[in-house]
Amino acid sequence: MEPGAGPTILGVDVITVATFLAAIAAFAVMLAIYVATTVRDPMTKRVKALQDRREQLKAGITASTGKRRAKLVQQNDTTDRMRNVLSSLKVLQDSQLKAAQIKLLQAGIRSKDWAVAVIFGRMVLPVLIGGPMLYWVYGTEGFADWSPLKAYGLVAASFIGAYKAPDLYLQNKITKRSDAIRKGLPDALDLLVICAEAGLTVDAAFHRVAKELGRAYPELGEEFQLTAIELGFLSDRRQAFENLAARINLDAIKGVVTTMIQTEKYGTPLASALRVLSAEFRNERMMRAEEKAARLPAIMTIPLILFILPVLFIVILGPAACDISDALIT
Helix, strand or coil, X not given: CCCCCCCEECCEEHHHHHHHHXXXXXXXXXXXXXXXXXXXXXXXXXXXXXXXXXXXXXXXXXXXXXXXXXXXXXXXXXXXHHHHHHHHCCCCCHHHHHHHHHHXXXXXXXXXXXXXXXXXXXXXXXXXXXXXXXXXHHCCCCXXXXXXXXHHHHHHHHHXXXXXXXXXXXXXXXXXXXXXXXXXXXXXXXXXXXXHHCCCCHHHHHHHHHHHHCCCCHHHHHHHXXXXXHHHHCCCHHHHHHHHHHHCCCHHHHHHHHHHHHHHHHCCCHHHHHHHHHHHHHHHHHHHHHHHXXXXXXXXXXXXXXXXXXXXXXXXXXXXXXXXXXXXXX
């Protein structure tokens, strides 16, 4: 054995591996401290956006200050250029534009101009990402050792992934936002029942619930606040509830909206209907939690085999393997 040489496992220095793992652990601790100390109030930006929406509904303007107007004008110019390019290529369809706008609303993005950017991204990203990948695979020797099928699969995956990237990004935001709203919906319905039994109007009840749940469930508070604003300014109250169902991709919200529309139309008791819905959603949330808990042992099997058991074997058998290796070398 060479003097000064440390123990090794599978040819790797144990001290080097320990140093690398300690560096990763220190970085993770510093990142956790940074995230914990830089928590911001999520409602500040949302309240500002809702106030802008109030001004739009009340006065019919798109900005309240000169700076905001200049920003919107610049954004509209960019959108108009993208729209002109898409129109010249005959790829801008009203059905696609409407579908993109609905997805943007469900993702929490209020500006409809971004729908043109989504369609424009579907056309441009395959050129920007798939084109260089095509040249890299077939124009250079970077993947000369790959089989033709694997090279073609890489190019095809880059083109398809670039085309689907805007939709995947929006779908991810929609899923996260829908899950956050689903968690707070039973509590929101309970508060609506209390407000209805206390004699508050529907507008005031939505405003009160949005205020109370704004910090715990900011996404749901934002939607309820916007619905309260639309109930106060729109001439057709049914349209305000339908807008709420369109902005949230949840069947539970559609059920709540249907109940609210029926109570507005037929004068049925609101508190009793909402109480039944709240109990159903709470039971559904409990069943979903029990289902996740039941799937946990099967889900943990693969991480246990890949990550926990090898580390356990290294901790238990590592010292013995080092001693045996040192004895065989000497």
